[in-house]
Amino acid sequence: MLKIFAATAILAAFAIPALAQTTTPSPAPSMTAPVAPAPAATMPTTNAPGAPVAGANSFTEAQARARIEANGFSNVSGLAKDDKSVWRGTAMKDGKSVAVAVDYQGNVVAN
Numbered sequence: 836m837l838k839i840f841a842a843t844a845i846l847a848a849f850a851i852p853a854l855a856q857t858t859t860p861s862p863a864p865s866m867t868a869p870v871a872p873a874p875a876a877t878m879p880t881t882n883a884p885g886a887p888v889a890g891a892n893s894f895t896e897a898q899a900r901a902r903i904e905a906n907g908f909s910n911v912s913g914l915a916k917d918d919k920s921v922w923r924g925t926a927m928k929d930g931k932s933v934a935v936a937v938d939y940q941g942n943v944v945a946n
Contacts, residue, residue, distance in 0.1 A: 887942055890938065902941055908928045909927045912926070
């Protein structure tokens with residue numbers, strides 16, 4: 836009888852704390868898609884006044900070319916940074932060759 840009492844006491848000592856534990860429900864998953872951070876210079880729908888703007892341009896030649904092409908130009912050639920750090924070159928649009936420029940803000944300007 837003493838063995839049964841001791842065994843019951845030991846089991847109760849372990850069972851009671853387990854019964855006292857509660858679980859907190861995890862929050863429902865978000866139903867919205869994560870938002871990707873915007874790039875440093877996003878593609879504007881309109882150029883800044885006075886574009887192309889002089890300033891320290893961190894675009895590579897390939898990035899400048901991609902921005903020009905994304906604005907509807909093709910056959911981009913002769914890209915080089917000028918003394919104001921603006922990428923300048925030529926490109927085709929609507930069958931015409933035009934001078935193009937990309938400034939540090941990502942503004943694409945055709946002359």
